[in-house]
Amino acid sequence: MQRILSIQLKEHKGEKVRIAGWVHRVRRLKSVTFLIVRDVEGLSQVVTTEAIEIPEGSVVEVTGIVTATGQVELTSPEIRVLSGVDVPLPFEMHRPVLSAGLNTQLDHAALALRHPARALNLRIAAAATAGFRKALEEQRFVEIQTPKIVESATESGANVFQLDYFGRPAYLAQSPQFFKQLMVGVFERVFEVGPVFRAEPSDTARHLAQYTSLDAEMGFIEDHRDVMRALTGTLNGMFAEVTARTGFVTPEVPAEIPAVHFTEALRIAGAPEDEPDLAPAHERALGEWALREHGSAFVYVTGYPMRKRPFYTHPSPDPVHSNGFDLLFKGLEIVTGGQRLHRYEDYVEALGRAGEPIEPYRGYLDGFRYGMPPHGGWAIGLERLVARLVGAVNVREVTAFPRDLQRLAP
């Protein structure tokens, strides 16, 4: 007999069926016992007059008759234990919300993630990722896979993990930045979904040592505004997919997300006009402003000062500011993007100005030496986006097995 899922029970009234799942809860009344079985789609209630002693968490298979008296349940069950549990669970799984603290949950991730509320966050992440790919493929982007082990601690220099690569030093890639730019020369528009690694000693609710970066890069643009348009459309597709797959109601992504120049952003946030970057408090103020003035959960900040952006950033017509942007979602930066330099001589000059040698960048510069169109792109931090979307305070609540300053297992 083929196993059916909990949501299919109601289609089989009066029939004998087989279900399987985890013992979610056992409730004993005077004359009957209710066994609640959890599978990937939800809960099934099994009713028996026999005394059953199956610890919570055990995996069972139940054959019984689908009976609908008020609610649909399984009666006259035959229960087979597929995998028993002989220790008490470290926390109760049948409450609407896990009462265990986040650290306890993370210590027992294999169990905690089975809680429907935790699992939903990961489902939303999967749906957002699927929506990202779908929206980009509709715009002719091609998926790429790039190296996570790199020769030089380039790009930002600091905060990289060093490893032993067949006896010589190498580093974990902080982003696929250089590779996705090179691949613009191949497919014009590319995207990658993959892990990036940051050895940041920041022990905060929004930093992870490994996170999932949703990267895109596109050629033949006029400037960063083409990139922002593609990103806005992509976000729209991501949220649509989240709602379609999970039923989770997402905020509206405006057809045109409000955009403020960096100098204006400082004024709105009440920051001194010589600030080179936005602090978290400034980002929150901008988020409130966008919601109040434009009814938008999103706001672009454009024209970040060149001196705070990486060397490959394309300047704006005003050379002090850049064609780089950030996207804030509910007052938190979740995307960084912009137009990049595309001419070989501009790279040589920019590296010189940054006091960087050419040699470690040789393979990267090759792409520009042999012709590259004007291009730009972005990177979305998946965990930050999902945390903001579901209202999680800590990115670890939406990450299956987080890696951070303290945590390297499970």
Added chain:
Amino acid sequence: MQRILSIQLKEHKGEKVRIAGWVHRVRRLKSVTFLIVRDVEGLSQVVTTEAIEIPEGSVVEVTGIVTATGQVELTSPEIRVLSGVDVPLPFEMHRPVLSAGLNTQLDHAALALRHPARALNLRIAAAATAGFRKALEEQRFVEIQTPKIVESATESGANVFQLDYFGRPAYLAQSPQFFKQLMVGVFERVFEVGPVFRAEPSDTARHLAQYTSLDAEMGFIEDHRDVMRALTGTLNGMFAEVTARTGFVTPEVPAEIPAVHFTEALRIAGAPEDEPDLAPAHERALGEWALREHGSAFVYVTGYPMRKRPFYTHPSPDPVHSNGFDLLFKGLEIVTGGQRLHRYEDYVEALGRAGEPIEPYRGYLDGFRYGMPPHGGWAIGLERLVARLVGAVNVREVTAFPRDLQRLAP
């Protein structure tokens, strides 16, 4: 004026249009010059009577009239160089096949990958990956992202890259094996597409230090045959997507791929009956046998000896052999899979037998202690699959930026 692509030219006969791309070739005749412009979709021919001197590889934008006299071309062009090239290309890009050796191509990957033949291999990889996800989502699998940095050099022990993780040793994950098993407890069926890392000192045409693993794991199975059925269906979906997206003609995936038991496989391959594993020559012989006897490019080998499979492998009813399998494609192993142990006490026993301590596996064993259904899964090596599919001798021909014993850049 909006840029159009080379394949759209024929829809705009008589109109003035704008194209953009790379100078693929310049051919000068007595009175006219032909400028061939390459974009992501193909080639456009621009005809001019003016003398033009634009080096190959340069990125240009051309506005002109679409004229169809025999072939569709652009006449009366205005040409603007977006990004010039002032060095000769290291190899000719306009031949049907790159004549440069593989090492030269890899040294100049940013350029070599622009060649249509090299680019097609990566498009096929992207299509196969998309087909993998699509086929699995249709079978209720949920996508996951798991850590690539792990605490212990578990699973196989050898051939791991060690890194410095905030001052303590850690390792790059050789596979998402443990994590995907744990996630069966959450979603019952999961998949992951991501990089895996092998510090194998093997300098061969089929080994990479980083490759893309297409992993899946599913719960509530009877045994490994359920896994093989799901895999066969998934491969079918992958090949269908490759053909739909790229036009590349793929071999038929039989509805039921022939399967031979390991002992029978040794006999077919003419190997001694006490061999514990299949050597490459045996795999080739089995590939020839499957094609000859079953007209199949694929063949499953089941029942590998337990002593050659990892500790989490589920034994067959005959305890010397396992419920583990390999899938050979054209005589090369491209997938390893099987049923896994699912009871906590079986893990404790298996680790004890393998002489392994329990402690490094604590977070992993948690999943089994708190109830796990019978389950199994597989891992497909994307680069091996694509190499076999397109007939590439070396996996590096189908990898954008390979990492191996020698190569760490670009």
